[in-house]
Amino acid sequence: xxxxxxxxxxxxxxxxxxxxxxxxxxxxxxxxxxxxxxxxxxxxxxxxxxxxxxxxxxxxxxxxxxxxxxxxxxxxxxxxxxxxxxxxxxxxxxxxxxxxxxxxxxxxxxxxxxxxxxxxx
Amino acid sequence: xxxxxxxxxxxxxxxxxxxxxxxxxxxxxxxxxxxxxxxxxxxxxxxxxxxxxxxxxxxxxxxxxxxxxxxxxxxxxxxxxxxxxxxxxxxxxxxxxxxxxxxxxxxx
Numbered sequence: 438x439x440x441x442x443x444x445x446x447x448x449x450x451x452x453x454x455x456x457x458x459x460x461x462x463x464x465x466x467x468x469x470x471x472x473x474x475x476x477x478x479x480x481x482x483x484x485x486x487x488x489x490x491x492x493x494x495x496x497x498x499x500x501x502x503x504x505x506x507x508x509x510x511x512x513x514x515x516x517x518x519x520x521x522x523x524x525x526x527x528x529x530x531x532x533x534x535x536x537x538x539x540x541x542x543x544x545x546x547x548x549x550x551x552x553x554x555x556x557x558x
Numbered sequence: 559x560x561x562x563x564x565x566x567x568x569x570x571x572x573x574x575x576x577x578x579x580x581x582x583x584x585x586x587x588x589x590x591x592x593x594x595x596x597x598x599x600x601x602x603x604x605x606x607x608x609x610x611x612x613x614x615x616x617x618x619x620x621x622x623x624x625x626x627x628x629x630x631x632x633x634x635x636x637x638x639x640x641x642x643x644x645x646x647x648x649x650x651x652x653x654x655x656x657x658x659x660x661x662x663x664x665x666x
Binding site: 474483484485486497499500533537539541542543544545546548549550551 | 658
């Protein structure tokens with residue numbers, strides 16, 4: 438069974454860089470046709486897509502965050518990562534990683550449990 | 559950019575049918591997916607390709623589309639169905655997945 442698990446600091450200082458890693462188990466991150474995505478959900482609000490990456494390194498990024506986002510993939514470790522620079526309180530959210538099935542109209546069919554990241558001043 | 563509009567809330571008594579709608583321009587030409595998110599949990603996919611159910615999702619959950627509206631229908635609602643429901647599609651023009659704002663389903 439495919440599982441995803443987010444890891445990283447739960448507290449980041451304002452203006453610094455948020456760094457998270459998603460570890461995939463139960464399937465290869467290099468499987469053809471599947472992107473791997475990051476999403477977030479501020480407290481009490483809806484879902485926002487951040488970006489998605491293919492095992493080759495090709496990415497789709499949310500244009501509203503693009504200048505602050507770096508998404509990378511480490512196929513040897515079956516992991517992919519997110520870096521979000523210059524964070525502010527508005528970046529406080531639960532961050533999810535998910536499999537982004539681009540062969541199936543872009544559905545997110547497997548999700549991690551999510552990790553809360555709080556930006557402090 | 560493409561916008562998906564959902565009603566903020568829906569209330570239904572146990573055993574009744576709940577209808578959650580998602581409106582978007584020309585949604586009929588796009589595949590819509592639906593997610594259920596219970597408090598403190600990650601979303602789970604309950605409907606994909608407008609009306610298909612992943613394995614493990616009860617048959618009580620169904621999806622449809624008409625005009626500019628996609629609909630998630632939950633028959634014989636149970637207390638355990640109380641959750642937020644989100645619609646989502648892939649917007650090929652922006653190359654972004656788009657989410658609706660979510661609908662909170664309350665079981666009375």
